[in-house]
Each structure stands twice: as structure tokens, then as C-alpha cells.
Amino acid sequence: MMKTTDQIALNDWYVVAALSNLAAGQTHQTRLLGQNISLKAGADGRPTCVEIDAGQPARVVEHVVVRYDFVWVCLGQPSRDIVDIPEIGAPGRRFIQRGRIGVATSAQRVIENFFDLSHFSFVHTGTLGGMDVTEVPPYSVNVRENGELWATECRFFQPKASAAIAGGVEIAYNYRVPRPLMAIIYKTSPSHSTENDIIGLFVQPRDETDCVVHSFGLMWDAVSSDAALLHFFHEVFAQDRSVLIHQLPKKLPLMPRREIPTHSDALSIAYRRWLDKSGLQFGVDRETAKAA
């Protein structure tokens, strides 16, 4: 696939690497929106990026920024600043980058799965959900004045909500979807019940149906080792991945009746409408339902 011509997609920012994974002087080859790119960390630690065509450097990418210890790239003209995440850098929580994981589907399918409550019992049985409590209570969905999509007052009973806790507990969730391929969870911290743990997903769309998931955690957890936190996350994500690679079509269908939702899909329904209004083409499927 060639670099997309979708201006809405091109003019947004995407994480393409964790800064700590770019060794000084080494190059890192990857792909964004159908375009091969090469990243390089200079001696001063500042990364640079070039587009690669037919194996040769073709264009220097103008918009390369480090923020939150991630490398962000915009292949077009940025239509806005990188999303503000004020909790990163605020005292208290522990910040952990959780690596990159490739998934052979659209970034939109990954985002939708990330904020889906009703799969916990079946895909994450024994950790984020249990077979005995499958019900998803009603929650609120709204698009805020700044254009961000939010779901609030979400609740779900979880047998093991994080690496830091052993027993089951009802967890409160808020979901923030500030950009189409970015989502942030705020969930009750099992060890600090008045505070939130935060998990963020930055999905790098390699192609329309192939992506790399970068993510971070901001946890109230002084006990678990980094390895324990990563192990918990990787177990959960491997379960998600095993579902995601078997969903067809891989591009997210936006038109109603292509896929039949229920009440617990209120955020998914809103996400698809919100994507539709955004004009984004990359990774979405706008075909209407076939006549039955």
C-alpha cells in the first residue's frame, strides 16, 4: 500500500516509537499510514524521521516531536497540537511504557475493543471479568466542547483488576477518546480507592488493516515490579489480540446495521458516529448493509 491521500489522517499526530527504544545513532524502520519511514536518534537524543520510497530516503519529515517520552510524527500539516495528558508528570502515580505490539487489523478495531466493557467476562475471564457477573450497567456518553468523546460512570465487577490486587472488586471507569486512534482509561485504583489508575493507548496505523499499539500505564502501585506490571498487561493484551485478528472486516464498519449493537455498546455507537462526522477515511469501512 502507498502513503494515504486522506488529509484528515495525514494531518494528525501519531506515536511511532518510545524514545527509550531508540538507541542513539541507530535507525528504526517502521510504517505510518502506508508510508515507510525511518527514525533515528541523533547524538543529542533528538529523533529525526525520513520517508523511505523504494528503499531510499525520499523526504525529511518536518513534524517530529518528543512528548511523554514517546516519539510523535505528523506526515502532513498538523491540524492541532499533540493531545494534552496532564496526569503524565503529575506526582503520585508511577509511569510505565508498555512496549509496542503489532496487530493485523485496523487501529479503529483496537480502540473499540479497548473501551468495550462487555467482553471482559469472556475474553479476560478471571482478571477483568468473571462469568458470574457479566452485566454492564448503563453509563453516560458525550462529546465535549473540545471535541473529545467521553464515557463516564462506567462500572464493572472485576475478579482481578490489576497486578496490585488479589480479590474481586467493582471498578469505576471513565474513558477518554481525544483523537480517533487514541484512548485513555481512568479506572479506580485497587490500592488507592479514591484515586484513578490510568492506561493510555496510542495506536500507530501502519496500513488500513495493520497497526502497532503503543501504550503507557500510570499506576498507584509501589509494590509490583515493572516485570509484574508488564506481565499483567501482556496477558490481557494477548487475549484481546486473539479476538481482534479474527474480526472481519478488519476496517471498522461505520454504517448502522452492518453490525448489530446493544445497550452496552453506547460508546461504540458514539465512536462510529464521531468517526463518521470527522471525515476520516483511513481504516474505516463506509459500505452500507447489504439487503438481507
Place this chain on the structure above:
Amino acid sequence: MRIGAVNLWSWYPVVASSDLQAGAVMPAMLHGERLVVWRSREGRIGVWNDRCPHRSMSLSLGATTGETLVCPYHGWEFGSDGNCRRIPAHPALTPSRAARARVYPAIEAANYIWACLGEPASAQPEYGLFAGLVPEPIRSMHVRADAETVALVLLSHPLVAHPLATKAERPPAELADCQLNGDILAVTHAGERGHILCRARLGLPSIVVCQPDPASGSLPYAALVQPTGEDTAAIHLALLGNGTPAARLALNSALVRLRHRMGDLAESAWLLKVRNAAAGWAQPSPMT
């Protein structure tokens, strides 16, 4: 006429009955359509489009619970009519009628499960060629060739399997005769130990039956061809009537040898001869 041609009113085999135990769920392909084939605890079979109507997950990765098929993603439960019976996220909710899987006509007969992607022209597959014998499934094998080529190869190059032979049987020396009688194409081969008759009903191109002269000691069998995709097929091989384990093994070995030679056989003069004989037949429209 293309023998082995795809049509929407024919039954095609998708799996041997013995390969689908009660409570089992498996994927299958028919004409490029992804299917889920499953059997409830009580034994009811279902052949559906392999897609959950909710979020397009493969139902063939799901499981059965009693009489329902459960999607692995959100646990939606579907009854044998394809309608969603239960959404675990909302246990008290009666699911919308739109929440239903696409169900295809399916039937279990002659030790196989058969499916039809359109409206079946008959209540069950026409397997009169079995001549009252019951096919005993040996194995199913996927091949990289279209169903038409596979059916022509099977007609023009019978599996010669003699369970007591001490050395590999030689293939027939001659394709002696090739005749179209009504819609039945009959190909007679002169084998080492006697004649071998291969027949297929062109109206139901998925069944090739092979009956060697009893004096030859070779084995009668049926080969059922499932068009999985445009360029792929599965062959379901069955003994006609009872046979010893040695007989089953001999036929299996013959099929494996056939698969290795599929490319060459598809170009052979015998195959061309059978193809030309089949060309004289015109498929009637199911409307008449």
C-alpha cells in the same frame, strides 16, 4: 457444461459426520464463504455464516452450551434458528430480531453433513450412485485445485487400492470408454486386474463413485468434492460398504499419491477426454 461448477441449489459436503462430535464447533469453506459447522449436545447440526452479527467475530472460535452456539467475544448465545437468545451484558433483555446469524440449509445424510448456500433444489442430496451402499468416511483432504479439475481428475484417474497387494498397484493401462447416459458420466478403465468404472452425476457434480470389477479385488469408494474456494477444494474419501483397516489405509495412500500428481493429471490426455464427454451435457435450470 462445467462439471464441478458452483451452483446455489446443490448440496455440497462440508464435513464427515464422525468428524463433528456432539458439542463440537469447526470452521469450513464453501465457494469462498466462511462457514461455522456445529452440533448441539442433542445432536442438532447447524451450518452458518461464520460471523457474529454483533461485532463480526468468527463464531467457529466459539463453543456450544447445550443447544446454543456461543460467540467467544461477548458471549452472545444463538439458538439453532440463528436468533440470538441471550446477551450476557443484559441478562434481562430480549435480544433484537436483527441479532441473528445467517443460517444455511444443512442436512446430515449418508454419514456426511451437507450444506447449500442458496435454495436447495431437492430435500436431500441425490446419492443414488451409492447403489444402496453406505459411504464409510476415511479421511478429508484439502487440495490446491478447483473443484471441477478435482472431479475430472477423480473420474479419469481412479484410486487403485488393493489391500492385499504386496507392491503398489499400477494405474489402469487404458481409459477404455467414456459415455454420457442422461446426466450420468461413466468412465471405464482397463485395470491390471479388471475393469474399473467411475461415475458422476453431472447434476450433482460433487460425488464421484468408483466401482472396480469385483474380480479385481480393488475397492469401491466414493469421493465427495467440496469446492472450498475458486482454486481450492476438499476431497472427502469414503469406502462404499464395510472395509478392513487395511482397505482404508490402502485407499488413503492412493489418495495421497493422487494429490502429489494432481498438477500433472490435470493436464493429461485422459482428463481431456472426460472433459470433452462431459461437455455434451447441458445443465437444466432449476426453474424448469
